Structure formats: structure tokens, C-alpha cells
Amino acid sequence: xxxxxxxxxxxxxxxxxxxxxxxxxxxxxxxxxxxxxxxxxxxxxxxxxxxxxxxxxxxxxxxxxxxxxxxxxxxxxxxxxxxxxxxxxxxxxxxxxxxxxxxxxxxxxxxxxxxxxxxxxxxxxxxxxxxxxxxxxxxxxxxxxxxxxxxxxxxxxxxxxxxxxxxxxxxxxxxxxxxxxxxxxxxxxxxxxxxxxxxxxxxxxxxxxxxxxxxxxxxxxxxxxxxxxxxxxxxxxxxxxxxxxxxxxxxxxxxxxxxxxxxxxxxxxxxxxxxxxxxxxxxxxxxxxxxxxxxxxxxx
Numbered sequence: 001x002x003x004x005x006x007x008x009x010x011x012x013x014x015x016x017x018x019x020x021x022x023x024x025x026x027x028x029x030x031x032x033x034x035x036x037x038x039x040x041x042x043x044x045x046x047x048x049x050x051x052x053x054x055x056x057x058x059x060x061x062x063x064x065x066x067x068x069x070x071x072x073x074x075x076x077x078x079x080x081x082x083x084x085x086x087x088x089x090x091x092x093x094x095x096x097x098x099x100x101x102x103x104x105x106x107x108x109x110x111x112x113x114x115x116x117x118x119x120x121x122x123x124x125x126x127x128x129x130x131x132x133x134x135x136x137x138x139x140x141x142x143x144x145x146x147x148x149x150x151x152x153x154x155x156x157x158x159x160x161x162x163x164x165x166x167x168x169x170x171x172x173x174x175x176x177x178x179x180x181x182x183x184x185x186x187x188x189x190x191x192x193x194x195x196x197x198x199x200x201x202x203x204x205x206x207x208x209x210x211x212x213x214x215x216x217x218x219x220x221x222x223x224x225x226x227x228x229x230x231x232x233x234x235x236x237x238x239x240x241x242x243x244x245x246x247x248x249x250x251x252x253x254x255x256x257x258x259x260x261x262x263x264x265x266x267x268x269x270x271x272x273x274x275x276x277x278x279x280x281x282x283x284x285x286x287x288x289x290x291x292x293x294x295x296x297x298x299x300x
Contacts, residue, residue, distance in 0.1 A: 013290045069111065123291060198218040
């Protein structure tokens with residue numbers, strides 16, 4: 001049962017097409033709401049975020065902790081967004097100062113994958129685990145490492161950037177300019193690209209999986225290769241960090257059993273003799289970003 005005396009925190013999850021928001025009391029999400037992401041520049045996005053915070057605080061005056069998740073890398077002290085490629089005009093954005101100017105309140109900024117990692121660790125599939133690594137596989141590949149309930153950032157704040165580890169030296173160049181990065185060979189974008197080339201027509205990620213499950217040879221090879229890359233990456237992380245559990249979410253993972261069986265098989269093969277790789281499906285789905293941002297506000 002939720003304790004009504006627990007502090008309320010606001011979570012804002014900013015995406016390329018929508019801004020989701022809500023208030024977290026204990027483990028209960030209240031007043032969930034979604035609006036379109038403005039496409040006229042970062043100032044209008046900050047205006048929209050501030051408007052959502054004010055709307056939520058009108059309904060929940062005690063919600064004074066504010067967290068914002070954003071799909072892009074942050075600077076070391078988590079006050080600015082270096083870039084968010086899926087949001088128009090979002091480069092070197094002073095989000096914390098900009099929102100403080102608009103709201104007169106402190107705001108905690110977090111990368112969206114790390115926010116989701118926090119949510120799954122506290123209230124989702126990794127609840128009760130001392131250590132977990134959350135991986136989201138969708139347009140790109142992001143992740144977050146949680147140790148003893150807190151995000152582990154490393155010395156320079158980049159810990160957990162699994163999407164940018166090198167999976168295939170000399171392979172396709174990623175959006176960050178790295179050849180053979182994991183997200184360049186195993187993301188939803190990569191699967192659609194390779195399936196389209198293999199089948200000599202436009203093929204979506206969803207269709208590539210559908211064809212693979214139906215036994216189409218080229219589609220099975222394309223999808224199987226991507227899942228193998230992901231499984232190998234998890235095995236490497238198991239040998240490096242040795243987490244208690246991995247949690248995988250994102251649009252590509254929502255395919256279900258076919259995805260998870262392929263990843264698990266590769267992870268087991270490449271971690272054999274070291275440690276078992278425990279993989280769980282994300283539980284919080286579309287609410288993970290909002291819940292994670294709200295939790296980030298609590299944890300600072």
C-alpha cells in the first residue's frame with residue numbers, strides 16, 4: 001500500500017515525438033499525461049516542459065522534486081544536453097539553467113536510458129537485485145548500469161554506453177562516427193538497413209522479424225546476426241562487470257520470444273565457463289522514462 005506521506009516527485013520523459021509526464025508517489029504513478037514534442041527549437045521544448053511541470057504542480061502542490069529524462073548525452077555535471085539527434089535544434093542545450101529560469105525550481109537532468117535503468121531497478125524487472133544493467137534496443141541502443149540502487153556513471157559520466165562499444169571493427173559507421181559500433185550493427189535501424197539491402201527493397205524492422213520467424217533465409221540471417229552481436233555484448237559485460245541481471249526493453253525487444261531466445265543463446269555461448277547471463281524482459285514499458293526521471297529527482 002502506498003504511503004501518502006511519501007514525497008511526490010515529477011518525472012518528465014522527453015522524446016523525439018512526445019513529452020510524457022507524471023507524478024510518482026512511492027511506487028504509484030499519478031496524473032500521467034502526453035503532449036507532442038515541439039519541433040520549433042529547444043526554447044519551445046523547454047517552454048513545453050515547464051508548462052507540464054506547472055500543470056502537475058497545480059494538481060499536486062507538494063510535488064517539488066523534478067526530474068527530466070532526455071534522449072542524448074549530457075555534460076559531466078548533467079546540466080546541459082550535448083545533443084539529442086531526434087529532437088529538432090537540440091544541440092548544447094542549457095536545460096537545467098533554462099528550466100530554473102522558467103520555473104524558479106531545481107531540476108535534475110538524466111539521460112533517458114539511464115532513467116529507465118533506474119526505474120526497472122527500483123520498480124520493474126530488476127527490483128530486489130543489487131546490480132543490474134538495463135539495455136534498450138530500438139532506433140539506437142542505450143543502457144544504464146545500476147549498482148546498489150544508484151546509477152553508476154564512471155569517472156567521466158559515460159559508463160553504460162553499450163551502444164557505442166565496438167562490435168565489428170571496420171563495420172558500418174554509427175551516428176557518433178564510430179565504425180562497427182553495436183548500434184550500427186544491431187539496432188532496429190541497422191536491422192532495417194541490412195534487411196532492405198538483402199531483400200533489395202524497403203523492409204522495416206518489424207517486417208524483418210516477421211520474415212525471419214517465418215523462415216525467410218536472408219531475413220533470418222540478418223536478424224540472427226544482430227541478436228548475436230547483442231548477446232556477445234552482454235556476455236562481455238557479464239565478464240567485465242558481473243551484474244546480477246540484465247533487463248532489456250525498447251521497441252525491438254518487444255518482438256518477444258524470438259528476440260530473447262536469440263540474444264540469450266549468444267550470451268550463453270560467449271559467457272560459457274565464466275558466469276550465467278540472466279536476462280529479463282523490461283516490465284514498465286512506456287512508463288519507464290517518466291518513472292525513472294521521477295526517481296532521478298529523488299536520488300539527485
